[in-house]
Amino acid sequence: MLLEVEDLAVTFRADREVRAVDGVSFTVDAGEVVSLVGESGCGKSVTALALIGLLAGQKTRRVRVDGRASFDGLDLLRADTRTLRDIRGREIAMIFQDPLSSLNPVVPIGVQVGEVLIRHRGLSKPESQRRAAELLERVGIPDPTRRLKEYAHQLSGGMRQRALIAMAVACRPRLLIADEPTTALDVTIQAQILELLKELVHEDGTAMIMITHDLGVVAGLCDTVNVLYAGRVVESAQRHPLFGRPIHPYTVGLLNSIPRLDDDRGARLNPIRGSVRDVLPWTQGCAFAPRCDRAIEECLAGPPPLIGSVPGGWRDRDRAQHTFRCVNPETRP
Numbered sequence: 083m084l085l086e087v088e089d090l091a092v093t094f095r096a097d098r099e100v101r102a103v104d105g106v107s108f109t110v111d112a113g114e115v116v117s118l119v120g121e122s123g124c125g126k127s128v129t130a131l132a133l134i135g136l137l138a139g140q141k142t143r144r145v146r147v148d149g150r151a152s153f154d155g156l157d158l159l160r161a162d163t164r165t166l167r168d169i170r171g172r173e174i175a176m177i178f179q180d181p182l183s184s185l186n187p188v189v190p191i192g193v194q195v196g197e198v199l200i201r202h203r204g205l206s207k208p209e210s211q212r213r214a215a216e217l218l219e220r221v222g223i224p225d226p227t228r229r230l231k232e233y234a235h236q237l238s239g240g241m242r243q244r245a246l247i248a249m250a251v252a253c254r255p256r257l258l259i260a261d262e263p264t265t266a267l268d269v270t271i272q273a274q275i276l277e278l279l280k281e282l283v284h285e286d287g288t289a290m291i292m293i294t295h296d297l298g299v300v301a302g303l304c305d306t307v308n309v310l311y312a313g314r315v316v317e318s319a320q321r322h323p324l325f326g327r328p329i330h331p332y333t334v335g336l337l338n339s340i341p342r343l344d345d346d347r348g349a350r351l352n353p354i355r356g357s358v359r360d361v362l363p364w365t366q367g368c369a370f371a372p373r374c375d376r377a378i379e380e381c382l383a384g385p386p387p388l389i390g391s392v393p394g395g396w397r398d399r400d401r402a403q404h405t406f407r408c409v410n411p412e413t414r415p
């Protein structure tokens with residue numbers, strides 16, 4: 083197993099303690115695409131940033147990170163700053179959510195793409211620029227030699243995202259973390275970016291963690307799906323079982339809120355009621371209970387246990403562990 087995350091917890095300390103991630107566990111194997119899915123505020127990005135040591139204040143008393151994250155035998159949460167700097171960019175790379183704020187506005191794109199090659203591959207500056215041009219061409223940026231000299235504001239949103247992808251895959255990392263890489267892009271560019279990520283994963287054998295709230299992205303790209311709510315994984319399964327037979331009411335709500343082409347014209351959307359702020363502490367019961375139409379008295383009797391099942395009726399390739407946290411699930415396994 084390439085990455086094993088066990089009971090990851092992130093607590094922010096200010097006027098009071100806020101538990102942003104509360105016991106998240108998942109695994110990523112080489113060449114596998116694993117998704118972290120959920121609404122904004124459920125802990126997806128914080129999970130990823132904690133794994134690679136990029137949370138502001140992570141090494142201070144303001145942020146406490148507990149648990150274990152074993153990357154090829156190395157516990158990332160216990161690694162020192164120098165070790166993490168050597169790993170980031172070379173072994174683990176991240177595509178950030180907003181390319182405009184992630185790219186340096188006063189440094190040419192070529193310098194930013196080439197920097198990681200100089201740092202981790204020891205290339206000279208001319209060699210790094212030649213390789214940077216090849217990377218820009220690989221990710222579909224036209225006239226890459228000219229683009230090397232341009233700045234972030236001179237590129238379109240799609241090109242900026244492609245430049246970030248070029249930086250992330252420059253050293254052919256073993257694990258790629260993509261934090262909502264298609265959020266700010268139009269539908270056509272989204273499809274191109276997703277196809278590009280598919281090709282990169284297939285050609286390089288790179289494992290990937292896809293962070294998104296878009297279940298359409300998950301359906302077309304990911305192998306394993308982890309649904310997060312209020313900092314915990316509430317359902318986890320392979321893609322086909324989860325979409326074909328969701329168990330947790332939150333997963334069902336996410337799927338039902340997606341517009342469908344086969345719906346009647348003018349049909350109303352079916353969103354999950356309330357907001358992510360309508361939440362209970364996990365110590366008191368199911369955090370989703372205030373928004374759940376299936377909530378019963380037992381939902382408030384304490385934290386729901388993690389239940390594992392291998393439901394019958396699925397094809398052999400889908401007979402993987404299907405886990406969920408719910409005392410009154412939509413589908414009885």
